[in-house]
Amino acid sequence: MGWMDENSAATDQQLITEFVRGGAQGPFARIVQRHSSMVFGVCRSVLGNSADAEDAAQATFLTLAQKASSLSKHRSIAGWLHRVAWHIALRARQALIRRQAHERNAAASRKQMKAQSNESSRADLELLNEELNRLPDRYRAPIILHHLQGLTESEAASQIGCAVGTLSGRLSRGRLILRDRIQRRRSRAGNAGGALSVGSVASLFADQARGSVVPEGFENAVLRPATLVAAGRSAAAEAHVSARVAALARSAAQMLFFARLRFAAALVLIALLAGTGIAVTARHSLGQGGSRAVSKSGDLVGRIVDPKDQPVAGATIRVYTNRAAARANVAPLATTQSRDDGAFELTDVAASKGYFVLCFKQQPAFMHAEMDAVEVVNSQSKDLGTIRLVAGRY
Numbered sequence: 001m002g003w004m005d006e007n008s009a010a011t012d013q014q015l016i017t018e019f020v021r022g023g024a025q026g027p028f029a030r031i032v033q034r035h036s037s038m039v040f041g042v043c044r045s046v047l048g049n050s051a052d053a054e055d056a057a058q059a060t061f062l063t064l065a066q067k068a069s070s071l072s073k074h075r076s077i078a079g080w081l082h083r084v085a086w087h088i089a090l091r092a093r094q095a096l097i098r099r100q101a102h103e104r105n106a107a108a109s110r111k112q113m114k115a116q117s118n119e120s121s122r123a124d125l126e127l128l129n130e131e132l133n134r135l136p137d138r139y140r141a142p143i144i145l146h147h148l149q150g151l152t153e154s155e156a157a158s159q160i161g162c163a164v165g166t167l168s169g170r171l172s173r174g175r176l177i178l179r180d181r182i183q184r185r186r187s188r189a190g191n192a193g194g195a196l197s198v199g200s201v202a203s204l205f206a207d208q209a210r211g212s213v214v215p216e217g218f219e220n221a222v223l224r225p226a227t228l229v230a231a232g233r234s235a236a237a238e239a240h241v242s243a244r245v246a247a248l249a250r251s252a253a254q255m256l257f258f259a260r261l262r263f264a265a266a267l268v269l270i271a272l273l274a275g276t277g278i279a280v281t282a283r284h285s286l287g288q289g290g291s292r293a294v295s296k297s298g299d300l301v302g303r304i305v306d307p308k309d310q311p312v313a314g315a316t317i318r319v320y321t322n323r324a325a326a327r328a329n330v331a332p333l334a335t336t337q338s339r340d341d342g343a344f345e346l347t348d349v350a351a352s353k354g355y356f357v358l359c360f361k362q363q364p365a366f367m368h369a370e371m372d373a374v375e376v377v378n379s380q381s382k383d384l385g386t387i388r389l390v391a392g393r394y
Helices: 002-006 012-022 025-047 050-071 078-102 106-117 122-134 137-148 153-160 164-188 198-210 218-230 234-238 243-275 323-327
Strands: 297-305 316-320 334-337 343-350 352-361 367-376 381-388
Touching (some): 012 025, 012 050, 025 050, 025 122, 025 137, 025 198, 025 218, 050 218, 050 234, 078 122, 078 243, 122 164, 122 198, 137 198, 164 198, 164 297, 164 343, 297 352, 316 323, 323 352, 334 343, 367 381
Parallel strands (some): 297 381
Antiparallel strands (some): 316 334, 352 367
């Protein structure tokens, strides 16, 4: 306990560095104590019961031990843990549904899941964590530290390494984005439930925090396999966890591996474009005289439908400085794809007027739509409404 008492105010970065350097239990125990409630709450919001949530939370921290050496530059790992916990919990739920179906208990399973979904705020909690996972890290990390882990704004700012005023602004902006996204998702699902306020979003965080009581003995169950991983004995570590926890940790490692591949591919593409002398976004990041301007950005949201007004999943949405840039195949300023309900969000697009937005879907037949003179307003979310694709190429 002496190590933790002396280093209770250490940053995640310091704790991870110490753990990687010597594999000691003390630093990792402090990390588990600091973040286990948030991780468990995320897993429970997806899985609905404590037993399954505990397995997913164990797998999350086992994954942290495996990837610790790559996280030593992260001052706070709260955002990373939230994202990994969310994906592991989703994978665990898929496995649970398959297992129950295999055991011919699908009907009972559906009944149980329906009962769980009727619990107060359950659906909104899951939606909250899904949208929180999709926020940029500069908004996600402050919200996790302040609302899900109970840190004061001053403590959260210290963990992240920014001024209190900066953190306060990010909290306000993040809550507004979450409110708008959750409200749109509710409305499109036919469950508007009245206007959602920023205060309601804060109440959802409080509901999750109250339901995030970590089971007794959780820390000890995590520490032994974590120290074995740090010692290079991953196979031995798996012997100290259940087969389900080990399988979930392996799936998380695979997910992170492919995420790194996608990121590396994006860097190669950027390098290739930079080599051709293309600098389309320079005028958005540089002010007069070449000095860096204050970053101002907003969001674009909308919904893609086909010619029969059916939602289109997997449509590509791209933002260009103008139509000529799109015709010249210049790299877009921002891009995303529509979800199953056709909805999409483009976050943190540089505030400006006159953007050209191109939407298209290539399969089963090419369809597209174009929008000119689109304005992005600083710190606002602009709804482009329903965008109907037409047959043919652009």
